[in-house]
Amino acid sequence: MEAHPDIQTTQKGFRCTLCGVNLPNEPTVDAHVKGRKHQNLFRLRATRKEQEQNSVFVSGIKPDTSQMQLIQHFEQFGPVTDVIMDKEKGLYAIVQFEEHAGTDAALVQLQHEMGNIKLRVKAREKKEFKVVLKKKQDGKNYNLDTLSQELCQAASVNEQMLRVVESLQLNENERDGRALLVKMLQEVFTEFFPDCEILPFGSTINTFGVHSCDMDLFLDLEKTKTFQARAKSSSEQAGDCPSEDGRSEDSILSDIDLSAASSAEVLELVAAVLRKCVPGVHKVQTLPTARLPVVKFSHRDLNLQGDITINNRLALRNTRFLQLCSGLDSRLRPLVYTIRLWAKQKQLAGNPFGGGPLLNNYALTLLVIFFLQTRDPPVLPSVDQLRHMACEEEECVIEGWDCTFPSQPIAVPPSKNTEDLYSLLSAFFSFYTAFDFSASVVSVREARQVPITCFLNQDPQNPQTQTLPNNNGAPKPLARPPRLGPLTVLDPFELRHNVAGNLSERAQKSFQLECGNAEKYCRSLQYQRKSAKGKSWGLVRLFAPRSPTVPSRGGSGSSESKERHLEISLPFRLAALPDAARFRLGTAGDGFREQWFAMVRVAAERVFQEVLGCSPAQEEEFEAQMDTGVMDTSNPEGRTPSCSSLDTSTSPLGTPQAGQKRPLASTDSSPISPQEKRQRLSSADEQPHSATWCWVQRHRVWAGRRKVRRDLLKSSGTESSQPEGDGVEMELQVTRLIAAKEPDPRDLLAFRVGADVFGGNENTKVVFRFTTLSDNLGLFQDFFHFLECFLPKTTDALLGK
Template sequence: MEAHTDIQTTQKGFRCTLCDVNLPNEPTVDAHVKGRKHQNLFRLRETRKRQVQNSVFVSGIKPNTLSTQLIEYFEQFGPVQDVIMDKEKGSYAIVEFEEQASTAAALHRTEHVMNGLKLRIKPRESKEFKVVLKKKQDGKNSQVNLDALSQELCRAASVNEQMLRVVESFQLNENERNGRELLVKLLQEVFMEFLPDCEIVPFGSTVNTFGVHSCDMDLFLDLEKTRTFQARSKTASEPTGEGQSEDGRSEDSILSDIDLTTATPAEVLELVAAVLRKCVPGVHKVQALPTARLPVVKFSHRNLNLHGDISIKNRLALRNTRFLQLCSELDSRLRPLVFTVRFWAKQKQLAGNPFGGGPLLNNYALTLMVMFFLQNRDPPVLPSVDQLKNMACEEEECVIEGWDCTFPSQPIAVPPSKNTEDLCTLLAAFFSFYATFDFSASVLRDKSFQRECADAEKYCRSLQYQRKSSKGKSWGLVRLFAPSCPTGAGAGGRQGQGEGKERHLELSLPFRLAALPDAVQRRLGTAGERFREQWFAMVRLAVETVFQEVLGCSPAQEEEFEGQMDTSTSSDAVAMDTAKEPEEVGGHDQTEGVAAPSGSSGGVVSPQAGQKRPFASAETSPVSPQEKRQKLCAAEDEEEDEGAEPAPSASWCWLQRHPVWAGRRKVRRDLLKARGVTGGGSAEASQPDGGGVEMELQVTRHITAKEPDPHDLVAFKVGAQVVGGSENTRAVLRFTPLCDQKGHFQDFFHFLEIFLPKTTEAFLGK
């Protein structure tokens, strides 16, 4: 182990003072020091150190002193890199030079006079470099909040009142709304100085009536009128004065430095970021993200303790915000239902990604699910989108980026709902609606949501939900909000039957006849009851190809990793082939198959004599080393009812040595740019993860090429089986981690939830 100044020896091993982490042994120290986090912080510290050495602290300036004046004065000592002004009082500035020699020259002079101001300069103070890590959610604080909410809800007289109190507990209060309104006005005034006629428009949760405490603040910077103002200033035939427009307003220097008509979004965002950094009091942590899916400038506000985004191309989101506002105005039952379902989903670990994007549902998705449910009640609580479109007048027609966004501007134009159900009834109906909803053709494929809905629907039929307890016990929403525990607690805090950990490690591949080639459709159409076997043989081959060819997984033997998963301490280590309740297959109860002997062939084996072999044989399987050829499952000979048919099944063991799930979208975007393809220039550019097979192959090769010395990241077992009857045939894939020393398997599985079904279907469609 090399000596590192940031590594200290402790009684239990080592500690990195730079990253504030404990390390158990020398190999982990070497790996940590070479890792991305340590290297990034090391470079950041060196950059900060260099900035301090190249900077001077300047006082004696006036609040109206401009940074350009300071640059002009201090350039006599050398090139100036940057000037940081005091945004609060304007009493000081920090001037950073490009070279340390310039700093020494400025400090060597004993007297500085700029435009009659006597400046005082001194070396910039060097502060200890400290890393402020993102705070994780405090389980104790959230529990205290839940306890306080539970006491408040128990005092309510009915479930209806409980739901109203949930809204009161989580919605933005008056002080928060006023603070955000003042910030919008401040930003409007500041940006108007530099971008005449621009407009700051809030959208999203801050104003759509569904905002909660500390929610992000989304802002749209409308520059349409500013572009007109700039064009008019340039083409005015009779200018009233140099640099002045016909209406008497001068075009500011910042606006004169950029042509909004030809400027790229990245250039405009950098301008917005510069204004935020230098001119808006209380704003810090400003970061322009021009290459994000939605280019924005992110910022934080100290006094209001909130995070915000400013975008310049998001008119569709503005219209969507107005649509949510209209729906809230149409029926007062919408907001209580949304707030209640959101908190329920968060407690059940179905929603709420605390650090941004993630595998769980977000609040917007849950809001749309509640609205969709209300549109499908009989009679409906909310009108459908098409109905709202027909209710709008001609002046209210609106098309944005090709999307018809027409709906009435005022709720008075929409007839009131004839549905008279109360909140208590609607909440129970919501769970019943989605407990039986067919998600096979939708993005949401996680069975855990439907399981929790089924549990909640069952609880909502009990007296504990409908009636207040006379003995002071938990009732109504309190029991419904009981958090799910790892062992599978359902609604009301009861324990599940072994579903808790397992439910998140299962994927479903539905049978879609229309997605298959015409020749395959005809062949399956004449196969009768045996179409399921033939289709599963194709699925097995496609899944094998995706893992081995597209994702670069290596075949493995389960025995190689025996004992490497500590199932007693890892919540993700779940034996997927343990006993489960049998699923009904083809009209008969059928348990899972067991692994065939290692010497068996690669086809789908049937244990009953005289059965016809499926058309996909071992010869069509991908070539792999004989000693690691994949084992297929076959149901053992068991006593069954006459005519019962064992379900085709298969199992594999895979080893993944590269983080092929990380950064695929960016790599795909870079490859398309290198090819000269823009965002909307081709079908591949618009494909989500797991769309174009050839592109995904290139993405994987690009990722693996970056690591010439790969190491075992995750090893896992996949068991596949056909379930369902003729009308809901699907292949269920169950995953078991075998080796996951660094905790990557959960991220890998979340990636597979979207990628594997889409890519498998793409192979089947060939």
């Protein structure tokens, strides 16, 4: 590991002083240094340092001094890029130059006079760069200990859920403060953007807001564009001249044409207005490259963060939809508040830093709505059903998406479902514990699980053929499919948007695991009955923080846990498949698992035999020689090594005669040609559900791979930036170089690998089970630890070819 200035060695490993995190070993250090967080902070530190070097501190200014006056004065020393003023008191400013020469020139001059004002100019103070974590907004938030005491005093779980709502929801003062902020922003922005509208959306008004939640705002400029076009047209016809101050009546609009300006240009104007004209607003930041470009800000007095967007009209409709659902059934809000708090305590949602691989609150709310839509009888109707209940005046189409639904809950017949909150909460966990996220897509619009094959059958030669079926079977055109992931939840209106698209596979697994744990708890007496001794019960135990480590189901000392420890899972990942493979799987319908498993088997066999240099062997011969401790895995005359294939007599690697075992490829080290690989993939008529192999490993191919790969990349002039498992050809060369250093091969270890595909009531995945057959040197555990990372990634890389 190369020395890094931000990495310090500690007694327990390493520590990154820049990011403030502890790292256990050298591989994690390398991964961390190359990671997004460290690289972003590294660039931010460099930018801050450059800004400090190119800036001067100016004091002695008057409260009425403008930024333009300071720019005009200091531009004599060099180009000025920014002027930061103390807006609250107006006593000092920081002038930033484009180059360091401007800073030196300004500091050399001993006296600075700007009009009748004598300025004091000195070098900007150099401060140590520190990462300031966002403070948790718990000042006005619930206190979990206090809430737990209140919940223990409740008479039932139903009452506990209602108390959760009372404790977490926005109070009247918070709602009034947010309303005043919206009114103030409306007045300020109207001065610069005539006829504009500031419209709140999201948790502030969708009835699911909590203390100190972000405030989402939409700046509607459609009427402003009309005003600007009308003013421009009338000015041209009348031949009017600019006003005496050199500006037209629309002020800031004279500098930009809204109809032709980009989102980034408009957002910069919005940010400028926030910085200079709105009291209490600070930390204004423009994010023009986000999926939906926004301006983020904070408000000191209200202690909240806010976002302003100019092109998110669909979000307004989503907010109205959640308001309608909340009004349709009083059980929705207690369920949502309870499940959100549970997810936050289990570290499944509610990332305090925003973004990340966790569930967002909107996706979690849609999961609750979808669950209620699927009850028998349903608690909430589907979006398609709501569309038919709306009148003509309520028809709404935004950006080509049908967003029609009734404006008032009275237009929707009440639900016939009479389940109480206690039963619905338990049923929610049971529902998603058994949900097959890998093979199904959550559709709130249709209130059903849409098979994932509906999104896989897109012909790569004709990408416009993507369709999404309705309940009546009629295809619904979908020009671009949604981003499918470990958990796919379609937006109710923008059907190509997966609102849980940021979720990682690990987070999805954690969600289902915690749902399973909660389901078991809800069957216990601690959940069902109030403790007569005043102990924790009901929701209090459910909200217990997530344990750092989750024990296996078999127990730490059981034989089942030891067997599970020797398993490696390969989940169904759409991102790893090329378009042609997606199309073929999409046409297979419910049989797509078997076809995908056939592809995985071929890829996994190539990983062991070609990439890792394992030799196939017949297990029967090995068992016959176990007593002697000698195993001859060479290929004798006329004998072809083979492995067992269970449940069927055919496989994608060939079609043997009845009663015969499936032959493996030759043990020759020469690689298989691409033509042969394609033939092996397409030769099967039936696809098995399981298979087994017996392998022998003669070289320590798992030891020192990183160094060999780095040396190989350096010798080829390529920068070492590839993660473990990427670049199959590179990994093959690494194996050959390691094997070449051991001229006298010997049988280090022998092992059996069993592969099974699972689906239906659990996520679609292939599970590889390992059994040690020979390990005299005790190397298998180390080899297996290497395979846990290497096998899934390399298999995925081969599937993508």
